[in-house]
Amino acid sequence: MSCYFNRTLVLHKMSFPSHSLSISATIAANAVPLATPETDPVPLQFSVLRKIESCRSIQEIKQFHALVIKSRPLQTQFVYNAIMRGVTSFRTRCGSSLEAILLYREMLMKGLVPNDYTIPFLLKACAQEYALREGEEVHVHAIKTGLLGSNVYVNNTLMRVYAVCGVIGAAQKLFDKSPQRDLVSWTTLIQGYVKTGSPREAVEVFFRMCEANFVADEMTLVIVLSACAMLGDLSLGKRIYRYMHENEVKRDVFVGNALVDMFLKCGDADLARWVFSEMPVKNVVSWNSMILGLAQQGKFKEALVVYEEMQTLGIRPDDVTLVGVLNSCANLGLLESGKWVHVYIDKHMINADGFIGNALVDMYSKCGSISQALRVFQGMKRRDVYSYTAIIVGLAMHGEAAHALEIFSDMSLVGIRPDEVTLLGVLSACSHAGLADEGQRHFEDMSRVYGLEPQTEHYACMVDLLGRAGLLSDAEEFIKNMPTEPDAFVWGALLGACRVHGKVELGELAMKKLVEIEPERDGAYILMSNMYSSADRWRDALKLRKFMKEKHVKKTPGCSSIELDGIVHEFRKGEKSHPKSKEVCRFLEEFTSHLKSFGQQDKIAFA
DNA sequence: TTAGGGTTAG
Structure with a gap:
């Protein structure tokens, strides 16, 4: 009795920031004498629980709550905890954090004290809604009531609030101070590191847990496993897989x-496929993991094969x-299949936002139908940075720089902040349109206006932009002033520009750097050899080809594909396996000579 | 009556 009295007394003395949900103000204004904690009769507990469990919606719980408000004998700690449990187990649109906080306030106003069931329910609601401020308030209450620790x-539910809200330092501190830790404590901490983008630390915590x-x-x-996935570390993944066998972890x-x-x-697509095939129970997420995972690995055709299999089995896609x-169709240029998905979306009234x-x-713009891409973009009710970036990149790819830049300026009007990829689209639009000054301005705006750190891709884009505009010495100077080591894309952009403007000496420097970075790739040698040929330096071109042969540089065959009536036709350099390859080659020869008569031979050679 | 889980775009 005295113990509870002391606890409630402390609650009265607590101070909270003025912006808080005013739990403390409620307590201070509380005129009702505080009740002693009573133990409800067991039959009442059973009937309350049965009632809450039978509720099928948040509305039904609210109806029960109304009944409690009217009936004084029902106003007990147990009943409030049970309602809170009901509220937190429903995913409500209005947000269960607020509902739970309101119930908590009401509970305190009735003179009831929180116990070790109340606080976890409240904190669960806070974590579900990412309500950090409310979580912090409950943290204070948990200290004052002596329940924390x-x-x-x-402890675990409080750690979870901090972890999901990205305050990993606070979660770690709580963990370190915890007098008792169980598997949930460790798991919550590990997840905190994963959610805050620190998979390495998450794995370290896991190994400490094992110790x-x-x-x-x-x-x-x-x-x-999700931490291993983020790290892309196969040997670590296999090690965890072995751990699962050794410890006979259930494979659900x-x-x-x-x-x-x-x-x-x-x-490791083969291992993934094997695990997938051995799964006794699969759900839509299993299929999605395969389809998206294969697509992320660039195995778009395989991804579509898995999707076909899914369709054959009658599993409904989500x-x-x-x-x-759509992503696989986009990357394979399968416009007809992409359109089919669009029809499916419309037919099933799936929200296309x-x-x-x-x-x-993205699919329409990558499949060459920029007008349809624009139509989808304009028809969207909600647009985010991804929507804007997709259309800006699409327009840039289609050479519609002015339109891309116009949409980019709309972004700030509607209050959507661009990110690194948006700027990449903007720079590439400027590059393709020869807008060197505007591109440079946007590049400078990256850090100055948008607070974005230019990455090596942005530098490569700028080198491309300056190079295309013929400002080769500016491009060279730009590379020299880069804060990080230039990568293959940067040197590749310079080499490409040298090829267009016939700058052989600078091209040689770019090639040398490229070969240092990627000795096994043939691109730089081919480009340089073409450059020598264009400058009538046949001997140098021949020497380079000979060198490639001696060094066994792998040749990447050029490949292109076209979709016709839903069938993809692929053509690889030097390969004649297509049934109509003879006709195709004959047509190309005629087409080339036709173009040459218009003086376009240089562009053909470059393509 | 209480806590921890998988897949999504440019």
């Missing part, structure tokens, strides 16, 4: 999906599946 559920003699269960492993559908995703992100299919809308814009 004495109850592992309170502390905890054995991971399937929930911990799903998170650890979550673990299976996490394994498939991990193996694909680590580049939004994520369609995004993966967000991920789906953005994937459609």
Whole structure:
């Protein structure tokens, strides 16, 4: 009794920031005498729980809550906890954090005190809604009531609030101070590091957990596997896989999906396929993991084969599946298949905003139908930075620089901040349109206006922009002043510009640098050899080809594909396997000679 | 009556 009295007394003395939800103000204004904590009769507890569990919607819980407000004997700690449990287990549109906080305030006003069940319910709601400020308030209450530190559920749920809100330092601090830790504490900390983009640290925590003699269960492993996936570290992934065998971890559908995703992100499609085929139970996420994972590995055709298999089995795709299919169509240039997905989306009245809308814009623009991409973009009710970037990049690819820049300026009007990829689209639009000054201005704006750090891709784009505009010495100077080491894309851009403007000496320097970075690739040699030929330096061209042969430089065959009536026709340099390859070659010869008569031979050679 | 899990775009 005295213990509870002391606790409530402390609650009265607490001060909260003025912007808070004013739990403390409610307590201060509380005129109702504080009740002693009573234990409800067991039959009442059972009937309350049965009632809450029978509720099928948040409205029904609210109706029960109304009944409690009217009936004084029902106003007990147990009943409020039960309502809070009901509220937090429903995913409400209005947000369960607010509902739970309101219930908590009401509870305090009725003179009831929180216990070790109340706080976890409240904190669960805060974590679900990413309500950091409210979580911090509850943190204070948990300290003042003495529940923090004495109850592992309170500690773990509080850690989770900080972890999901990205305040990993606070979560780690709580963990370090916890007098008792269980598997959930470790798992929550590991997940905190994963969610805040630190998979390396997450894995380190996992190994520390093993040293502390905890054995991971399937929930911990799903998170650890996702950390391996983020790291793309196959040997680490295999090590975790062995751990699962050694410790006989249950392989449920979550673990299976996490394994498939991990193996694909680590580049081992065969292992992923094997795990996938061995899964006794698959769900739509399993199929999505395969389709998206294969697409992320650039295996677009394989991704579509998996999708066909899914269709054959009659499994209904969801939004994520369609995004993966659209992405594969986009990268293969399969306009007809992409259109089919669009029809499917319309037919099933799937909301074409967000991920789906953005994937459609990207698919249409990559498949050459920029007008349709624009139509989808304009028809979207909600547009985000991805939507804007997709259309800007698409317009830039189609040479419509002015339109791309116009849409870019619309972004600031509607209050959407561009990111690094948007700027890449803007710079490439400027580059293709020969707008060197405007491109330079946007490049400078990156850090000055948008607070974005230019990456090596942006530098490569600028070199391309200056090079195309014929400002070769500016491009060279630009590379010299780069804060980071120039990569193959930067030197490749310079070499390309040298090829166009016939700058052989500078081209030789770019080639030398490129060969240092990528000795096994043939691109630089081919470009340089073409450059020598154009400058009538046949001997140098021959010498370079001979050198390539001696060094066994692999030749990447040029490849192009075209979709006709839903069938993809592929053509590789030097390969005559296509049934109509003779006719195609004959047509190309005629076409080339026709173009040459218009003086376009240089462009053909370059292409 | 309480806590921790997988796939999505430019």
